[in-house]
Amino acid sequence: MRGAFLYGPRDLRFEERAAPTIIAPTDAIVRISVTCVCGSDLWPYRGLQASPEPTPMGHEYCGIVEEIGSGVRTVRAGQFVIGSFFASDNTCPHCHAGYHTSCQHREFVGGAQAPLLRVPLADGTLVATPEVPAGELNPSLLALSDVMGTGWFAAEAANVKPGATVAVVGDGAVGLLGVLSAKLKGAERIIAMSHHEARQRLAREFGATDIVTERADEGVARIKDMTNGIGVDSVLECVGTQESMMQAIRSTRPGGSVGYVGVPHGVELNGEELFFSHVHLHGGPAPVRRYLPKLIEQVWDRKINPGKVFDLTLPLEKVAEGYRAMDERRAIKTLLRP
Ligand SMILES: [Zn+2]
Ligand SMILES: [Zn+2]
Secondary structure: OEEEEEEEOOEEEEEEOOOOOOOOOOOEEEEEEEEEOOHHHHHHHOOOOOOOOOEEOOOOEEEEEEEEOOOOOOOOOOOEEEEOOEEOOOOOHHHHOOOHHHOOOOEEOOOOOOOEEEEOOHHHHOEEOOOOOOHHHHHHHHHOOOHHHHHHHHHHHOOOOOOOEEEEEOOOHHHHHHHHHHHHOOOOEEEEEOOOHHHHHHHHHHOOOEEEOOOHHHHHHHHHHHOOOOOEEEEEEOOOOHHHHHHHHHHEEEEEEEEEOOOOOOOOOOHHHHHHHOOEEEEOOOOHHHHHHHHHHHHHOOOOOHHHHOOEEEEHHHHHHHHHHHHOOOOOOEEEEO
């Protein structure tokens, strides 16, 4: 089979590699129905987080179970399943606390931009849909594998409450679905920070009531203006840069919360500023697995349509173009069909 490999900065190749096989008895092999490019794939693509060896890419997936190991008990061949980018056993103390991405046995799931994928700890990691879905649900089910669960975690970590005023920093797929999550949690005012027109439109569709185009300190000043100098109750930080993190913290009112889900790149916080800000910080790699059952139900019942973030669909063999389009911000998120 052929799959996506990153060789170096902006050097993505679709190349032959061995099909995955069962290694541990708790593994499953999934035949990918749809996969996609993640905003976090762009960090190594742009040369940050360089790896000395060609890396198989992709960590967002859904599809049909093709084969299971001898120790797999609840997942069966033929089921349509969705899993997170971290495999988890769903039984250890951290999983029980809802922090599956800190599972004592967690394992990164990589190489999903390919027709077949090995998923470790299949029973704990994979959640099956009630039946094999009609194809039109696939984009929304795929979004649950990372971006929707991550947006939801951002809203939860930011303690979004009914009636709250919320700001969302970042207009990528996660930020946009953070807007949707804040809306689902009953936020009254949702300020999307974006200077990109197509993304602003989608943000409004997902429930944004206001758009702020300014960034950094001007963005903070704008938020303060809009809230009588107070700041917002909750901020969802969905980028991971020094600028976005400070924008999030400084836009939050004393006693408010920042949920940060952008993978930090060079972020450093000043203890003294943090101390006097009175802001709650909570974030990290989203425990997507915790939210899968509930979010699958909502997609299944057609209550939410997070798949709208995919504005470019390509055959998997065109994966390199999918990265280019996102890198150049021509696409919000690329869906790939094997
Ligand atoms: Zn991702
Ligand atoms: Zn665990």
